[in-house]
Amino acid sequence: MYYLLANTGPMAGSRFDLTEGEVLLGRDPHDCQIVIRDVPAVSRKHARLVRQGNGYAVEDAGSRNGTFVNEETEKIKGRRSLEPGDVIRICEVSFSYEQESPVPPPARGGKTEPMVEGPGQGLGAEMYEDESTPFGSTILKSVPVDMSSSRGPLVASPEVKLAAMGEILQSLGKALALDDVLPQVLKSLFKIFVQADRGFIVLQTPEGRLVPRWVRLRREDASDTVRISRTIIRKVMESKEAILSADAANDDRFELSQSIADFRIRSMMCAPLIDSEGNSLGALQIDTLNQRQRFQAEDLELLVSTASQASFAIQKAQLHEAVLKQREVERDMQVARDVQRGFLPERSPDIPGYEFFDYYEPAEQVGGDYFDFLSLADGRLAVVVADVVGHGVAAALLMAKLSAETRNALYTEPTPADAITHLNDRLAQLNIQRFVTLICVVLDPRSHSAVIVNAGHMAPLWRRSSGVVEQPGEELAGIPLGITSGISYQQAEIGLAPGETLMLFTDGIHETIDASGAFYSIERLRKHMAEKGASPAHVGSYVVEDVRNFLGRAPQNDDMCLVCFGRTA
Numbered sequence: 001m002y003y004l005l006a007n008t009g010p011m012a013g014s015r016f017d018l019t020e021g022e023v024l025l026g027r028d029p030h031d032c033q034i035v036i037r038d039v040p041a042v043s044r045k046h047a048r049l050v051r052q053g054n055g056y057a058v059e060d061a062g063s064r065n066g067t068f069v070n071e072e073t074e075k076i077k078g079r080r081s082l083e084p085g086d087v088i089r090i091c092e093v094s095f096s097y098e099q100e101s102p103v104p105p106p107a108r109g110g111k112t113e114p115m116v117e118g119p120g121q122g123l124g125a126e127m128y129e130d131e132s133t134p135f136g137s138t139i140l141k142s143v144p145v146d147m148s149s150s151r152g153p154l155v156a157s158p159e160v161k162l163a164a165m166g167e168i169l170q171s172l173g174k175a176l177a178l179d180d181v182l183p184q185v186l187k188s189l190f191k192i193f194v195q196a197d198r199g200f201i202v203l204q205t206p207e208g209r210l211v212p213r214w215v216r217l218r219r220e221d222a223s224d225t226v227r228i229s230r231t232i233i234r235k236v237m238e239s240k241e242a243i244l245s246a247d248a249a250n251d252d253r254f255e256l257s258q259s260i261a262d263f264r265i266r267s268m269m270c271a272p273l274i275d276s277e278g279n280s281l282g283a284l285q286i287d288t289l290n291q292r293q294r295f296q297a298e299d300l301e302l303l304v305s306t307a308s309q310a311s312f313a314i315q316k317a318q319l320h321e322a323v324l325k326q327r328e329v330e331r332d333m334q335v336a337r338d339v340q341r342g343f344l345p346e347r348s349p350d351i352p353g354y355e356f357f358d359y360y361e362p363a364e365q366v367g368g369d370y371f372d373f374l375s376l377a378d379g380r381l382a383v384v385v386a387d388v389v390g391h392g393v394a395a396a397l398l399m400a401k402l403s404a405e406t407r408n409a410l411y412t413e414p415t416p417a418d419a420i421t422h423l424n425d426r427l428a429q430l431n432i433q434r435f436v437t438l439i440c441v442v443l444d445p446r447s448h449s450a451v452i453v454n455a456g457h458m459a460p461l462w463r464r465s466s467g468v469v470e471q472p473g474e475e476l477a478g479i480p481l482g483i484t485s486g487i488s489y490q491q492a493e494i495g496l497a498p499g500e501t502l503m504l505f506t507d508g509i510h511e512t513i514d515a516s517g518a519f520y521s522i523e524r525l526r527k528h529m530a531e532k533g534a535s536p537a538h539v540g541s542y543v544v545e546d547v548r549n550f551l552g553r554a555p556q557n558d559d560m561c562l563v564c565f566g567r568t569a
Contacts, residue, residue, distance in 0.1 A: 001100040009093030010038045023049040041091040057081045181317045182214035185310045195293035196286045203282035237280035242271035244300040267294035271307035275315045343403045345373050357540030357564040367559035368395025369506045382410050385504040386438040416442045417491040420453045427482035435480040453491045456480030461503040463533035469526045501533045501566030508558035515554040536564035
């Protein structure tokens with residue numbers, strides 16, 4: 001039988017048996033056999049699995065975001081045949097395509113009961129604290145685990161175990177995902193140790209919690225909650241020694257579910273999982289109920305070798321998953337960057353007798369700086385530059401909200417001051433503990449007048465035709481937007497003569513810090529405006545180049561935004 005195992009997403013750990021000729025995956029609860037809920041990016045009918053020969057193939061069902069297989073970056077086109085172990089990726093959800101493995105044949109009195117396996121939390125495995133008493137006399141042997149040195153061939157092991165060990169090495173070498181590595185380790189151990197009734201792998205999270213990641217049980221009726229001793233696992237991980245117990249039934253720390261009174265472990269082995277740097281990743285434990293088939297000392301040697309190889313495979317899988325997550329984050333951030341760019345003007349305004357220049361560069365993939373050119377109904381043009389406190393994703397989200405609210409305010413309110421007053425009230429209602437500085441200049445190209453409203457921002461630099469640089473409206477500046485509602489903003493008006501330019505900018509320009517810790521400064525901007533400001537495009541491009549040269553190899557510490565416009569005739 002083939003089945004899908006959900007690796008990530010809201011259904012992580014769930015198993016879906018494939019018994020029909022066609023299985024549809026998506027958000028539609030009526031038509032889809034596998035319903036993916038709470039993931040808006042998934043289409044209603046996203047992908048389908050179709051029986052093909054003895055297995056299945058996958059094809060995209062016309063989804064918006066495509067269907068992917070394994071690590072391929074191209075969406076699948078047409079029908080793609082699947083092999084056991086393949087991973088189907090649908091947005092942020094992934095499924096492993098698996099085939100039910102046959103039960104290993106009996107050997108040396110081994111059992112043939114059907115297996116039960118799955119993610120640890122899916123089978124109800126839980127860690128519990130037991131008494132912190134020292135290990136008793138039931139411990140027959142302990143073996144130090146040192147990943148820096150390789151163990152020699154296990155001469156004393158039977159030939160069948162060596163063959164199984166070779167199978168482990170081969171299969172683990174191919175595994176790239178944890179949900180491929182972990183069940184393969186336990187399956188292989190159950191082939192080697194046919195007396196094993198229970199096996200599980202516990203991994204430590206980055207926060208230090210111990211989590212049962214995968215469990216394998218010999219008997220179907222043994223699927224009650226599996227209780228795992230946190231003390232034993234911690235002891236093995238801290239000492240970095242594998243242990244063999246002769247009669248764990250005499251120790252309550254090795255007890256299984258209390259609802260199965262006669263289910264007592266007679267022998268157990270536990271080995272730490274050590275990474276290449278000597279750090280404990282977790283532990284691997286198997287145990288048996290058969291009093292006549294306890295584990296032997298040489299079995300512990302073999303378990304240690306298996307755990308060593310499994311540790312390398314687990315570490316490789318964890319690194320691989322970390323890389324995949326990082327790539328996914330980078331893809332998401334690139335999409336976010338593209339979306340944010342969509343909020344900014346595609347081109348500068350085309351107004352006879354006027355010239356415009358703009359520059360925008362976030363410190364990260366997305367940023368909180370914002371600018372816009374808004375054409376108003378009566379022929380006026382609103383030029384807006386704003387800076388959301390901070391930068392990154394949170395600032396970018398507020399920037400998107402700011403863009404929509406600014407447009408609405410300027411389109412509906414009679415004056416620029418009324419528009420910014422209304423905008424402040426809207427942002428204050430959000431109650432998100434962030435504020436925005438903003439400068440708005442409404443240009444009337446017919447009268448060549450410019451009305452300025454300042455909400456806690458740097459006043460614009462105004463180069464007069466005489467070469468003098470002023471900062472108009474500075475005395476009428478109000479507080480930043482979003483701090484409190486009920487604030488009335490004031491406006492100032494100037495007239496633009498031919499050859500006069502206004503420069504609007506965010507603090508990422510004048511507060512640029514070079515490698516020595518020096519600031520670029522507004523004084524430097526004023527100097528460039530006085531010398532180069534007769535042409536908006538010329539002074540704008542000159543300042544951008546000068547800021548970049550000043551920054552040198554130092555990291556950009558804040559978002560940068562610069563807008564220059566002025567009258568040419």
